[in-house]
Amino acid sequence: MQRSELTIDLAALRRNARTLLRALAGAELWAVVKADGYGHGAVDAARAALDGGATALCVATVAEGLALRREYPATRILVMGPTADIAAAREARLELVCVDDDLPEGLPVHVKLDTGMGRWGLSELAAPGRDVVGVMTHLATADCDADFAREQVERFRRATQPYAQLVRHVANSAAAIRLPEARFDAARCGIALYGLSPFGTDPAEDGLEPVLRWESHLAQVKKLAPGESTGYGRRFVAEHPTWIGIVPVGYADGFRRDLAGTEVLVDGDRRRVVGVVSMDAFAVELDHELPAGTPVTLIGEGVLAEHHARVAGTINYELVSRINASPQRARRVVRG
Numbered sequence: 001m002q003r004s005e006l007t008i009d010l011a012a013l014r015r016n017a018r019t020l021l022r023a024l025a026g027a028e029l030w031a032v033v034k035a036d037g038y039g040h041g042a043v044d045a046a047r048a049a050l051d052g053g054a055t056a057l058c059v060a061t062v063a064e065g066l067a068l069r070r071e072y073p074a075t076r077i078l079v080m081g082p083t084a085d086i087a088a089a090r091e092a093r094l095e096l097v098c099v100d101d102d103l104p105e106g107l108p109v110h111v112k113l114d115t116g117m118g119r120w121g122l123s124e125l126a127a128p129g130r131d132v133v134g135v136m137t138h139l140a141t142a143d144c145d146a147d148f149a150r151e152q153v154e155r156f157r158r159a160t161q162p163y164a165q166l167v168r169h170v171a172n173s174a175a176a177i178r179l180p181e182a183r184f185d186a187a188r189c190g191i192a193l194y195g196l197s198p199f200g201t202d203p204a205e206d207g208l209e210p211v212l213r214w215e216s217h218l219a220q221v222k223k224l225a226p227g228e229s230t231g232y233g234r235r236f237v238a239e240h241p242t243w244i245g246i247v248p249v250g251y252a253d254g255f256r257r258d259l260a261g262t263e264v265l266v267d268g269d270r271r272r273v274v275g276v277v278s279m280d281a282f283a284v285e286l287d288h289e290l291p292a293g294t295p296v297t298l299i300g301e302g303v304l305a306e307h308h309a310r311v312a313g314t315i316n317y318e319l320v321s322r323i324n325a326s327p328q329r330a331r332r333v334v335r336g
């Protein structure tokens with residue numbers, strides 16, 4: 001039996017794209033599929049997003065852009081991260097983001113302004129050269145501080161006022177959903193497309209449906225006598241006779257070590273992860289004996305990546321993008 005299985009629901013991704021398009025009220029939706037589509041599979045995620053109405057794809061590296069170009073010969077593909085490989089990008093008709101005065105030539109360029117993210121980008125916008133097709137900025141706090149995000153939007157609006165003929169794009173998922181003034185001509189949305197909340201809350205609150213399901217099973221079930229423990233460091237010691245199930249998924253699969261204490265579904269019931277998560281396995285506490293092979297849902301059916309992220313002190317972005325979907329570890333099934 002496969003150790004675990006990831007099911008990617010492309011119909012849900014298409015619906016999320018349409019939900020975002022409604023929120024964008026006329027601005028274009030550009031689908032961010034970097035990091036292998038936040039762990040969902042970039043090529044499949046891109047197809048569903050385009051079917052759902054997205055008009056461009058955004059990635060972090062030229063290598064990611066080249067892989068998508070092979071599948072999507074005519075789609076606008078924007079490489080958002082810095083790159084040295086300009087010739088390959090030109091050859092593949094990718095568009096690049098320029099973050100300094102060193103403008104690449106012979107391919108479409110989007111100039112990035114740093115309006116408060118304090119990361120990539122120019123602090124002043126000079127008159128754009130002839131290859132410049134777009135101007136953009138990135139918001140630092142669209143998910144948590146709308147006032148600061150609005151200040152960034154205003155700085156951007158003032159700096160780019162003379163260049164309104166260029167494509168102007170600012171919003172990420174959080175801004176697309178909650179900050180109408182950030183819409184401009186296009187929004188670069190990632191997390192929300194995958195049905196995950198940019199706010200770390202239940203995605204249903206914003207009409208989003210999780211795209212990814214992660215399932216495994218109980219590989220072994222045993223009873224701990226009082227005083228017996230499970231896992232490294234004996235961090236869980238049974239106080240009374242306790243049934244536990246061992247799930248063949250661990251931190252090398254992306255089920256992080258700090259997910260101890262979170263909950264998964266065992267045969268439909270919420271059960272607590274006990275002890276320390278190992279590289280290839282973790283334990284759940286059961287309230288009665290169950291047969292080996294009993295299904296376990298790690299993400300899906302109401303078990304939210306957002307909840308796991310809170311337990312692990314991280315964000316849903318990091319959790320899903322680090323799920324190891326290599327064929328040696330998991331099987332990826334694409335539906336819809």
Ligand SMILES: *Cc1c(COP(=O)(O)O)cnc(C)c1O
Binds near residue numbers: 138171173189
């Ligand atoms: C990753 C990224 C996005 C997408 O952000 P989400 O919060 O996932 O919607 C948008 N713009 C830039 C520059 C990014 O790096």
